[in-house]
Amino acid sequence: MLKFLTWLDAEHGRTITTCTQQDLDQWIATGATTRYAIRTFVVWCAAARINTTITLGFRTAKTSRILTQEQRLAWIRELVEGTGESLPYRVAGMLLLLYAQPLVKIAEMPMSSVVVTVGGLSLLFGGTPAPAPEPFAALLREHLTHRPHLRTTGADNPWLFPGGRPGGTFTRTP
Template structure:
């Protein structure tokens, strides 16, 4: 195998062979890198190691690197926020068996923006979070990009834990909601069904967004058994399966026969979109970047699909079929100009 020729792989395998690296998760952690993670995934797949969330240890290491070298006035509240709120929350997600990658990514942005704010507060006004004023918060938000609103969770934690009970920041409402026109949506469906702008797996992923308004994290987690190749073909996203029209159904059949990365994951992998490590699926970001490269807006496609679907069908039926909450489905119905206010299945109270 070409993989074994790498000096890093040789060092890793030699260390495991002579015992200098323990054949445990903790042992593998001493030699971080892609080769180590690939071997870890293989050992977990073959039950030589117990399952372990792959993102949680990386997040723990990231926190330590991010806080290293910061002034105490910045590091202390940042560590409090990172460990007692963010890390605790992500550990709970991991303990429940859910994917921690999206939460870890969001937490990193909030921690990064918090450190920027605390550094500015310390360097510009010689103040800490304990002496921070509402004017400081307002000035910080008003003089920078919208990403600065990510400090809101930090301020909520500060109030809860009595680090500072006098400052606050409201939710930021997006001014616009990306959306494709119906002509653009139909054109993208046609391109991905018949075109050659991308490989098969990314074309199928894109159509799942355009037809069924599926979030990328739901797309990449689809399992083979979610697809039933009957007459017609159906696919399950929520509580009941939905039809898959031709010629898209034929693309799905091709994907089932020619899934990517099977040499790495093995033929028995349950994922419709296998990843580059044993027993893993593709990462949502990988699909997002590939679709973005050909010009397709993931969020715009999803909003347009959902807005169209809730006009054609009652929102609760759409929500149950596609894995959305009823509240989200009714929200999109109202945005699309169809309230369905008197539909018998509606259970959401008016504000």
């Protein structure tokens, strides 16, 4: 509110009493969506009859899909079939694209979250195991047998994606 009033005075030499709808619209249009936070102030000004000529509706969030289904499937295909990226990168990408897991969660996944049974592979993201479909399961099996950095960190490293530094200051508990 104070930034708006300061701007209104500096740009147009007006106060809230003399503010026009055009002034308010310009303020909203030329800044971040957080400027809609002055809506309560505008409503109060109208109720208190300080300025009844200006109005500001609710902000409607504009959502747009960041990744289309076609793009997602193309990336999955590239990660499964391609060899340009490292195996850990490909497995992490598949976890992101198939299970919508945030990268932070992927990076800290313990080996215990991969359940190997006679029926196939499953992943524990919560209470219920999620099956790993083929051909992702084949990539995951390959990653399990060829995890990087095990010579440095030890073969008993509990992480699905072990780091490259032994005894680093960052500690996690599986």
